[in-house]
Amino acid sequence: MKGHHDNHSHDGHEHQDHHGNEDHEHHDHSGHDHHGNGHMGHDHGDMVKEFRTKFFISLIVTIPVLLLSPMIQNFLGIDLRFEGDMYVLLVLSTFIFFYGGWPFLTGAISELKDRNPGMMTLIGMAITIAYVYSAMVVFGWPGEQLFWELATLVVIMLLGHWVEMNSISGASKSLEELVQLMPDEANRLKDDGSIETVAIQDLTHGDSVLVKPGEKIPVDGAITKGSSQVDESMITGESVPVDKSTGEALIGGSINKGGSLTVEVEKTGDDAYLSQVVEMIRSAQETRSKTQDFTNKAAKWLFYLALAAGFITFAVWILLGAPIDTAVQRMVTVMIITCPHALGLAAPLVIAVSTSLSAKLGLLIKDRAHFEEARKTDAVVFDKTGTLTQGAFGVTNIQTFGELSRTEILKFAGAVEKESEHPIAEGILNDAQEKAIELYESENFQSITGKGIEGQVQGKTIHVVSPGYVIDEALTFDDTEFQKWSEEGKTVVFLLIDEHIEGAIALSDIIRESSKEAVKTLHDHGIKAIMLTGDNEKVANYVAKTIGIDEVYAEVLPDKKASKIKEIQERGLKVAMTGDGINDAPALATADLGIAVGAGTDIAVESADIVLVDSDPKDVLGIFRLSKRTYSKLVQNLIWASGYNIVAIPLAAGVLAPVGIVISPAVGAVLMSLSTIIVAINAQLLRRFRIE
Known part of the structure; x- marks a missing residue:
């Protein structure tokens, strides 16, 4: 890394507090009981x-x-x-x-x-x-x-x-994706200081491993040497890499973004964090309510009806003195006319139309039973990072203290930030690019440890620094906006030109434009909107207030999210969970309906019942509306298919034979075909559905 902002802080507004506020040293991963290697489900x-x-x-x-x-x-x-x-x-x-x-x-x-x-x-x-x-x-x-x-x-x-x-997709993929997050090998340090490459399963408690820049952390452990930034977004859903130094805990599967780290192995195998998440998903999937398919219910009754009607028909015709072949033909006609042509297509046709339609609308249905139950949803629980927000740093506010315009502030700040790989730099550069601002050129770039960065631009000394640097240098400025931004959980950096404060830039995880509209639409349909996040409470409350969220659960550790979902369910609410990170996977599996945004990790996607391809929160309501429409078509088709039998079976049995009306097996088959056509046309009418 060429340079980075190690710490943007001011009187308790720690940069890390704004992005996670999770003390991983205090994560308790020992409370789960493991049974074997986990249930891998059934592959269809x-x-x-x-x-x-x-x-x-x-x-x-x-x-x-x-x-x-x-x-x-x-x-x-x-x-x-x-x-x-x-x-x-x-x-x-x-x-x-x-x-x-x-x-x-x-x-x-x-x-x-x-x-x-x-x-x-x-x-x-x-x-x-x-x-x-x-x-x-x-x-x-x-x-x-x-x-x-x-x-x-x-x-x-x-x-x-x-x-x-x-x-239908098997539940096993979600667990397989989790396992794939872990590297296969690790660099173990020997007593003489040399390095040997070993398989992950050969590591034991107390071993030391070397993790190079860009490599995945192989196991749960603590840093004994070195410092770096670690990308835990695949594990915690946190958008900004977290600063890690000696003594701090690391989670296996996260990615080392900066310097080399020496890590002491603390947990392996079933004790590791990811293993416990696997177990949580397995348990949640096994305890899901099993919704019995309407078609199977109808088929069960039709079976008994066909069996009874067939034998009764045969017996009655024999008692009436008819030849055996006539009685058999009547019985066969009844049995054939009860054949579930229409019933067999009633659900699959609606499913086929609904599935293809939903895919065109950006909704991938993975669990049919849970999708059909979505129409009953009372509350939607949103993860913040990557769902309601974009999951990436962006500029939200710019304040000027001198004669420079906001555009000039970005030009100078962006000039030196071009040399940095820090997420703050990325946010500033992306904002400048979106506004088509051409940045100045810089030289003599260097990092100021724990404070920020500096460089030369147009012959002037430029600093982009943390509030801590401003305080240490006893620089004064109007801090009204700064205090407001800090209360909102935003990260603030200051632009200094030749040691004079010229501007301040506030950054935070950018709220999706569609989030506010999505929450309003949910409220219009009587559905509560709840936020569940591991992020800082100030950040969560700011986002919630901005978009109109009803309830906020902030600073929730990843392994506690599923428990929060259960708490909400215990209030008698049918809960849909929307998220994108691995930390959301157990919660997605626990909720009555799990909705993953497509931009999220594979594990979250595979643990969900429905995937939003476009990552648009507004599509959540589309799920509920399509669920209601699909359910309506299912019921209509089942009524058509079953209603046909109610009328046709007595005719096939010959109740109108005394007046000369007798239905042959072939005619019964034709009538059945008509029922099938009606069911097919009714299913196709579902294609007129649109997300409004």
């Missing part, structure tokens, strides 16, 4: 691939099945019959039944073993009845074969389950 990747492959192969085979089916030929007005065509149809349908239908058959067996019949059982029963009955017809049983119904049912169900599986 293979299942998604399996359903996709089965869908396309079954779809290809379904085409000749349809063309060979007499009913389809009659409908299209063509004749493709040939000798032995029904046996070819049987072979193709047998392939579809066993290959495409296998997941449903095995799923049905599992549901029946668990005594919890649902969609898989209903599908399995439907395709089995259709296949067995149609095969019997091919070999001489009186009736009409229903192979086309079997094939289309399997294909549609494979499509529906592929869509569903594709919209």
Whole structure:
């Protein structure tokens, strides 16, 4: 590093206090009970691939099945019959039944073993009845074969389950991303002063490791030699690198931005901070409420309804003296007409439309059940850094004390700051760039330890220094604005030209322009806005007051955020948590709905139920509105799909046979197709949704 501002302070307004105020030496990471290596969840990747492959192969085979089916030929007005065509149809349908239908058959067996019949059982029963009955017809049983119904049912169900599986991501990725934050190796110092490269797992308590500039801190430990700035944003969410020196604690996974550090290993393995965060996420995910899918509920009742209606129909026709083949045909018609074509698509179609629509709107839905529950949200808890704010230092105020304009202040300050890599320098330079201000050239740059920087610009001596330097030099100035900025938690630097104070620049984490509008819109819909941050209380209160936050929880240690979420939930509120840092991951997993901003770390994104791609707080309300609209469409489709069965099953059973109205299995299939079309169209209407 060429130079840096080591400490901008004034009477208790410590630079570090403005950005974190966390004493890592007092972090207690020992209170968690660990069990093994953590639960890695279930990866849906293979299942998604399996359903996709089965869908396309079954779809290809379904085409000749349809063309060979007499009913389809009659409908299209063509004749493709040939000798032995029904046996070819049987072979193709047998392939579809066993290959495409296998997941449903095995799923049905599992549901029946668990005594919890649902969609898989209903599908399995439907395709089995259709296949067995149609095969019997091919070999001489009186009736009409229903192979086309079997094939289309399997294909549609494979499509529906592929869509569903594709919209779900496993919880394991969040834990894998955490593990990836840790380096694989460390530079261990031997007794003779030499360095050896060892695997992280070979480090033990008391070992000394050397961490070079730019390297990740390999383990939790304390600095025994050296000083530097450490980027803990991946761990704590804090936007500004923290000054660290001898005796101070370090968290494994953070990044050494400055000088070389010698670190004594204090915690490894399950005792390490990141390991505990892994355990917290695992626990939070396992204790999430399990929302039962509407479709499974409906399918469970349809299963019992179909079973009862089918056997009752068969029994009644036999008692009425009908031939067995007639009774079987009536029973099969009832069973087939109960096949969940429409029901099977009711939820997946809405999910597919909702998922693609949300992606276009910048909302990535990862957990369907939690997204559907989002409509009930009472309070949104926001992390500050990187969510309500941009997560980067920026200039908020400039005060002039002489004849120089604000632009000139930036020109001089930026001239010497060009040589520095400190976040304050970055903030000043970014502000100058945004305002298209051309900076002066500087020379003889040097850092003033603990005070600031200095250089020569246009033959004048320029200092950009902390309030401490101004006090030490007994320089006087009107400190009204300075005191105000300090109360707001802002960091202030002074511009001195030839030892005369010419201006003051206030910097802080810049508040997103959309934050205030987002909070107002939430209030308009009766939703509370709460801030939960590890940052300084003054900073948090200033941001909260500026954008209208209802409640503030400041200076909350990273491993305590999930507990705060639980406290809020215990007040009877349905809580959505929005954050971007790893410190937010347990809280995101604990909340009723976890929302990660896309600019955040991978771990926060993977721990969330929904990701805001554009990192725009305004999109939070869009989630709730889309959730309500999606839920409405789900209910409508389920009513259409189930309502169809309520009307069609009695007709299929033959209740109107005395007046000459009898529905064949084929006609029942056509009616079912109409129900499917209605459900599909209704789902597509969701595309008209817009975030207002």
